[in-house]
Amino acid sequence: MAGxxxxxxxxxxxxxxxxxxxxxxxxxxxxxxAGVQGNFSITNIPTTQWKDLELYIHWGQQSTWTGQGYxxxxxxxxxxxxxxxxxxxxxxSTGSSNGTAGQTSQYVYPVSxxxxxxxxxLYCANAFSDQNTKAWWYEAGNSSGxxxxxxxxxxxxxxxxxxxxxxxxxxxxxxxxxxxxxxxxLLIGRNPK
Amino acid sequence: xxxxxxxGNTEQKFHLLGTVETTxxxxxxxxxxxxxxxxxxxxxxxxxWIDHSGGGGTNIGSGQFTNGPSIQMQxxxxxxxxxGAAHYRCLNAYHYGNTSGMYYRVGDSINSSSIxxxxxxxxxxxxxxxxGANAEENRFTVNFICVGPGDNTQKVIHWRGGGNSxxxxxxxxxxxxxxxxxxxxxAQTTASAVRCMDPMDSIRIGAGTDxxxxxxxxGSYSSLTAYGMGKSDAFGR
Numbered sequence: 001m002a003g004x005x006x007x008x009x010x011x012x013x014x015x016x017x018x019x020x021x022x023x024x025x026x027x028x029x030x031x032x033x034a035g036v037q038g039n040f041s042i043t044n045i046p047t048t049q050w051k052d053l054e055l056y057i058h059w060g061q062q063s064t065w066t067g068q069g070y071x072x073x074x075x076x077x078x079x080x081x082x083x084x085x086x087x088x089x090x091x092x093s094t095g096s097s098n099g100t101a102g103q104t105s106q107y108v109y110p111v112s113x114x115x116x117x118x119x120x121x122l123y124c125a126n127a128f129s130d131q132n133t134k135a136w137w138y139e140a141g142n143s144s145g146x147x148x149x150x151x152x153x154x155x156x157x158x159x160x161x162x163x164x165x166x167x168x169x170x171x172x173x174x175x176x177x178x179x180x181x182x183x184x185x186l187l188i189g190r191n192p193k
Numbered sequence: 194x195x196x197x198x199x200x201g202n203t204e205q206k207f208h209l210l211g212t213v214e215t216t217x218x219x220x221x222x223x224x225x226x227x228x229x230x231x232x233x234x235x236x237x238x239x240x241x242w243i244d245h246s247g248g249g250g251t252n253i254g255s256g257q258f259t260n261g262p263s264i265q266m267q268x269x270x271x272x273x274x275x276x277g278a279a280h281y282r283c284l285n286a287y288h289y290g291n292t293s294g295m296y297y298r299v300g301d302s303i304n305s306s307s308i309x310x311x312x313x314x315x316x317x318x319x320x321x322x323x324x325g326a327n328a329e330e331n332r333f334t335v336n337f338i339c340v341g342p343g344d345n346t347q348k349v350i351h352w353r354g355g356g357n358s359x360x361x362x363x364x365x366x367x368x369x370x371x372x373x374x375x376x377x378x379x380a381q382t383t384a385s386a387v388r389c390m391d392p393m394d395s396i397r398i399g400a401g402t403d404x405x406x407x408x409x410x411x412g413s414y415s416s417l418t419a420y421g422m423g424k425s426d427a428f429g430r
Contacts, residue, residue, distance in 0.1 A: 013221035013410060015213045019228060023208030026420040052238065085356070086290020086369030098290035098368060123354075125240030125334040131414055135240055135332035135356035137371060155288075157355025157371040159332050191238070191418055192209060 027054070030187045035180035039172045042187060045128075047165040050189025053127035053136075058119040059111050059173055060182025066110035066142070066150050067174025073124070073136075075164035085136070085158015092142075092150040106158070108140045110150055111173045117143040124166065128189070132163040206232070207422045214416035218244040221408050223417040226268065226395035230343035233423030235393065237337040239354075241415020243400045246325030253322055253403060258367070260302055261285075261318030263399035264337075264376055266350060267389050270314070270397055278388040280379035283315030287355075287374075289367045297374075314399065315350075315376030320357050321367035329412050333357045335372065342393035343425055350396075351375040 030046055042055075059069070072083045088096045089109055097107065112118035124136035137157040144151040160166060169187075210228050228235065243262065245253035253259055268274030269281070286297040299309040302316035317335060335354030342348065355371035378389040398417055400409040 013219055013408065014224055015215060015220050015222070016224035016226065017211055017213045018226045019211040023210050023229060023421060026207045026209035084369075086371070088288045088290070088293050088295075088371065090293065090295075094293045096288070096290055096293045123238075123334065123336055125238060125416075126414075133330045133332045135334040137334055137336075137353065137355045139353065155353075155355075155371045155373070157333070157357070158369050159330060159356055161330060190420075191212070 024192065026192070027188055027190045030189045032184070032186040034184045036178075036183045036185060037180040038176045038178055040183075040185075041168055041170045042185065043168040045167050045169070045187065046189075047128040047167060049193060050191055051126050051129050051193055052190035053122070053124040053166060054188040054190050055122040055169060055185065056119065057171060057185045058117070058183065060116070060118075060178055061111060061113040061173055061175050062177045062179055063113050063175040066113055068107045068109035069111040069171065069173040070105070070107050071122070071169060071171045072106060073160050073166045074168045074170065075162045076167055077162075077164065079162070082161040083158065084161065085156055087154060087156030089152050089154035091152035092144075093152055106156060109154060110142050110152055112142050116150065124160065127160075128165040128193075130163050130165065132161070134160045134162070134166070136160065205423045207420060208232075210235070210419040210421050212416060212418040215241070215411050215413055218410045218412050220400075220411050220415070222397050222399045223411065223415065224395070224397040225417060225419050228394045228419055229421055230392040230394050231425045232342065232421035233340070233425055234421070235339045235342040236420045236422060237396055238334065238418045238420070239337070239398050239416070240332065240334040242329060242332045242412040243320070244328060244410050244412040245322045246328045255322060255324040257322060259320045259322050260316060260401050261287075261320055261372065263301070263314040263316055263401050264350065265314045265397040265399070266348065266376070266395065267378055267391070267393055268395050269378055269389065273395070275378070275389055278378065279312050280382075281311045281313065281315045281376055282309050282379055283311065283374065283376040284309075285316050285318065285372075285374040287319050287370050287372045289321070290369045291367060310379060315374075316401075317352055317374055318355065318370065318372035320370065323368060331357050337396075339393045345390050347377060347380040347390070348393040349375055349377040350393075
């Protein structure tokens with residue numbers, strides 16, 4: 001824990017802390033891949049040092065048309081359905097999904113093709129803890145490219161209902177043919193245990 | 194810019210400044226104060242849930258919309274260092290998973306207020322409460338940023354987050370939502386002296402109240418964490 005806590009608890013329902021000037025490192029890079037090809041999984045994520053997960057991804061498909069990708073977490077049981085949430089997207093295409101569960105339910109739409117930018121930021125608090133429900137949110141975007149008008153923004157949120165730490169993130173793109181020259185990811189641990 | 198700071202970090206710093214966490218359902222507010230503001234940005238992360246089931250507080254009926262958490266800053270709350278200067282301006286935007294529409298409310302989002310200025314607090318999000326079954330699964334995570342927290346100017350906190358999926362795999366039409374918005378303290382009106390221009394060194398997240406004004410409480414293992422990022426000299430200080 002950072003700082004010198006003078007935490008006090010009032011009888012009327014406040015947990016308050018005042019901190020001295022003694023900060024500690026708040027994050028660290030867990031893993032990255034600067035050139036990942038096609039669909040990919042980030043596995044064997046270290047779960048001992050940090051509580052929260054933060055993930056940045058950029059994609060680049062080689063097809064001539066966009067489509068939806070999806071992502072999901074797994075824990076040590078590899079169960080496919082504890083991830084549940086919703087998403088909305090606006091722009092070239094507009095749509096939404098309510099809180100469905102399942103391996104392929106968290107769309108990223110659209111994922112780019114050549115000459116387009118697309119990326120995603122995902123945050124999950126307590127991802128690496130044994131808390132029985134871990135809440136996450138993400139945002140993603142896709143540029144218009146040089147010959148089309150596919151620009152779309154997306155946001156989503158939900159929970160991962162498992163008491164095990166998250167140990168893998170799986171990402172599938174619409175065509176699975178993203179070039180290692182244009183795809184990559186960075187995984188950051190936040191909030192020291 | 195750059196180099197090695199007093200804590201041995203190279204380049205830009207990212208520090209954990211403090212954290213608080215509930216252990217049961219008797220906490221109405223999570224509060225951090227006295228934070229180091231010598232950063233380019235302070236980031237807060239809240240994760241937790243509001244216990245609508247009556248555990249320690251108000252029992253909300255199943256199947257209705259409820260307000261999300263409240264947010265206060267710079268000690269502008271009863272008993273705080275700026276208790277007399279609480280004039281919040283807030284934009285609270287959110288959407289539900291069953292519709293592509295984005296909705297928003299202003300001010301403290303009490304009832305259907307269209308008045309942005311509130312003497313109470315800002316508000317984030319809106320929730321659909323399905324039932325008390327496995328209510329602890331109705332969790333959400335919100336990240337807040339305040340750029341230039343140490344500057345003697347008006348501070349704004351912007352957030353992004355959401356969550357709150359239905360219990361036990363429920364897939365109700367409104368069971369999840371994503372949130373974005375911002376809040377600030379009004380620094381001056383035509384009739385007032387300049388106020389709240391000191392550092393953004395405290396934050397308070399509240400579980401809110403029911404429509405009758407009775408306090409609600411956060412559920413167990415709800416937490417609020419603060420980080421400082423970057424060197425404040427990025428802003429010439």
